[in-house]
Amino acid sequence: MISKTIKDRLEQADKRYWAGDNISEHIQPGELDQLVDELSDKFSGVLDSLVIDQTNDPNSKGTARRLAKMYVHELMAGRYDPMPPATAFPNDSDERYDGMLVVRSELKSM
Numbered sequence: 001m002i003s004k005t006i007k008d009r010l011e012q013a014d015k016r017y018w019a020g021d022n023i024s025e026h027i028q029p030g031e032l033d034q035l036v037d038e039l040s041d042k043f044s045g046v047l048d049s050l051v052i053d054q055t056n057d058p059n060s061k062g063t064a065r066r067l068a069k070m071y072v073h074e075l076m077a078g079r080y081d082p083m084p085p086a087t088a089f090p091n092d093s094d095e096r097y098d099g100m101l102v103v104r105s106e107l108k109s110m
Contacts, residue, residue, distance in 0.1 A: 002031055002034040002035050002038055003035060003038055006026060006027060006031065009026050010026050013026065020079075022078060022079055022080075022082075022083055023079060023080065024079070024080055024083070025082070032073075035068075036065070036068045038068075040067075040068040041064070042068075043063075043064035043065075047060065047063060
């Protein structure tokens with residue numbers, strides 16, 4: 001299992017891997033695809049436990065893989081992709097902005 005390989009690598013490097021942590025520097029090329037494959041099998045088990053016919057229901061075919069890709073590439077992308085560079089600018093003039101400014105980065109295509 002690739003998840004165990006990644007986990008072992010993190011533990012060997014004495015790195016924390018909590019849910020909100022970015023672990024991208026410990027992911028090697030090709031491992032995210034392997035993680036999607038591993039998760040597909042697990043999501044298939046979840047769908048089976050929910051008593052969903054993944055064989056005959058055309059709406060459910062491929063759902064396990066779609067869920068796996070969604071988790072890795074969308075919902076938890078900030079965990080597996082390198083953090084984008086951030087720049088701080090001084091805001092100490094008489095005309096300073098006192099509100100919150102949020103800038104979203106562009107999503108990478110899959």
